[in-house]
Amino acid sequence: MLRTKPVPIAEDPQASPRAVIGLGAAIALIIGVVVGAGIFKAPAMVAGMTGSAPLMFAAWALGGLMSLVGALCYAELGTAYASAGGDYHFLHRAYGRSVSFLFAWARFSVIATGSIALLGFVFGDYANQLLPLGASGPAYYAAAAIVVLSWLNIRSVRAGTTAQAWLTGIEVGGLLLIVFAALALVGDGAAAPPAVAAGAPPASFGLAMVFVLLTYGGWNEAAYLGAELKDARRNMVRALVVSLLAITALYLLVTWAYWKGLGLAGMRRSDAIAADLLRVAFGPAGAAIISAIVATASVTSINATIIVGARSSYAAGRDWPALSLLGKWDERRGTPVNALRIQCAAALVLVLAGAWTGSGFKSMVEFTAPVFWLFFLLSGVSLFVLRAREPDTPRPFKVPLFPLLPLLFCAMCAYMLWASLSYVHNQSLGGWNAAWIGVAVLLVGCVLLLFMRRGRPA
Template identity: 50%
Template sequence: MLHKLKLLFVGTNVKRQQNYSNLQERTPIAAVAAPKQSLALLDAVALIVGIVIGAGIFQTPAFVAANAGSDINVLLLWLLGGVVSLVGALCYAELATTYPDVGGTYYYLKRAFGRSVAFLFAWARMTVIQTGSIVLLAFVFGDYFSGLWLLGPYSSSIYAAIAIILLTGLNILGLYPGKWTQNWLTAAKILGLLLVVMIGVAANNPTTLPTPTTSTTPTNWGLAMVFVLLSFGGWNEAAYISAEIKNRRRNMVRSLVWSIGIITTIYLLINLAYLRGLGLAGMAKSEAVAASLMDRTVGTSGALFLSILVAICTLGAINATILTGARSNYALGQDFAMFSFMGGWQQQKETPTQALIMQGAIALSLVFLGTITRNGFETMVEYTAPVFWFFFLLSAISLFVLRQRDAQINRPFQVPFYPWIPLLFCIICGYLLYSSLAYTGIGAIAGVLVVGAGIPLLLWNNYRQRSLRE
């Protein structure tokens, strides 16, 4: 009996030492149940397009038009947004194909800057970046769906919570239900947006078909690009499916290029429709540019169609963000013992169940925060933007660090015109970081404070590791 107890004690101690060990790679035990390559190229494209095309394209074009100065500038700005996104995607394509890992950016930062920086990123992603993005989209869904069926004074928040619960539950059921739902939602949103394009382009009212015009307000390309790139945000989530995509060396690059090409084309067409249906001045003055277009060209029935389309777009973006967000939580649970409850992978369902549950719980708490501030969408934008662009800048810098540190490693894809393209990406991220701090308020402070709260957790984890070694 004593011998058995001794063996049990030794085995438990070894397991604890293994959990707390300061390794750069995950333990072999964790590899028993791990992600496998289950996503095809079409699945990856649907995820990326689904994340990027959310609610932004229904709101930001008015801000872009107000700062563009002319019709041509509007289209050039959206084209430039696609080019900028492609620059960043080329950098991520090298990282994702060289270091395919379910942790995505978390893993790149860990290799480049160490476990402490990676921990703070994963903490920020879990509590601010990803969950904040989920809630931001959920509030937009709630706002528009409340126009179809109002549930009282807190209707938007109720719908936001319902969307998060249902889509989190769907992904807990497994990867296949999540990815097929995503594929259908993405297909529906593309068809819906193309219909809006056709309605706008086919508008034949002489008062809504102005010749190319210029604005009397000063041109501000910098501010306009802030809103353009906000609408292009999310393509970087491809990094979190790099370990699960089939034929990753080829399909990772192809999925990014195809996705950004599709997104840029749709954005150019939809803005062409806005310009043709409303004109530059009409776009700039509209508080809901898509609704204004549909109301002018179709009538009141257009508002119903638009509400349904926005709901589909936001649901697709929420589902994709939930799916990819849980992957970095899983990676955090694999590396740090205090979050080990998130490090389990359900092999049969091909999904990190505990990581999804944790993400959903945090997102629901942020719904409550947005409810009490009475301004859910704006609060979430301020809450997430500065933290997102700070770590996005670090991920760009990590490419330079890893090129030097891992000079001998095989790189299936290399960024063309290195180091100029990655350097341009760093400059863009730095500018957006500055802009996000300059144009946000109390929400940004809250986001930074939440990230700072991860520092004591990191110190406590390091202290426990040292204690176990002694």
């Protein structure tokens, strides 16, 4: 049931976020969150599901367009309700403290912290190929990356965003190297013919879009920069639009490179599409090159997720007395230091769990996708709720073609929620239906909420 009035969110003028992040740093952070290991895996699956080159490219272009529509919705929310809490803040204003707490719990327990640990293992797997440390090497590398990057961000917001800018530049350079490899093959006349092999599987454009949109996922994290972005009223829109246009162009270029280098049939058969392309272009050295590129992409995403992940925990700490430790902002460093430290500790615990359970941990994180899409859908609906409830709130940017574009965004989120539920319902983990994992996360959050509500609002 919707509340008639939002509960005020506590602000401490003595120690709160300041506008210190520039447009370039925001763009680098968004690109870093979005462009992860997915672009090295998803194109092979999308090629198989679409069944033809035109449909394959159309899927990636449509994914960019749909993400841009969502970004316009978030640009309105982020400029009208600028806050370090991002989605948490929108959900709080639209639905009240309980819904926003459940979101913060899901984000801390799995969505953000789990992603950091999982990305740490992706980095560890590839780093261990470059410099082997034995069977436990991936876990050592994962833990080291999380500790070092958390330390950088605890040190200061400038240190974290500067590292992000450099990492994003290296990551984009690595992806452009894949494009260069295809160009080299075309120049040598060695590129595979872009033809569909006989007996190709039937096209499944809808399922392909699920993997495309997952690969574009993460742009919404820009909302967590609302209180720290310089000239947020203009730069929030610019950061989202510029970064998504750049990401779309990059994804189309990389997909073209795979297609020209391996052909559609080769893409579909490949289990390591980027490695196969670079192996064709550069020989055995290609395997080492792709390991370095994927490792860099993973570290870039870890750092970006650390930055934005701690912001939602900080926002929850401002609202709930029992979590007040998380709600401390270090004005000198410009960071929520306690939230960053606790997030680092939680991620390290998950790394330990991942080393113990193996692939089961990866599955657990993936099977909570319905929880993410549920809250993403609620954030989209909050645009309608807040426009109706708070019509006088200044909105420096308004979504064009309202309500058509927000409805389109909500429909996309609803489809992804349905698709992710359909996927996990057919999976199992430890003999249990995977759909119960997301339910368990929310149920634990509900139990915690019962205890939390004994306190008074901060």
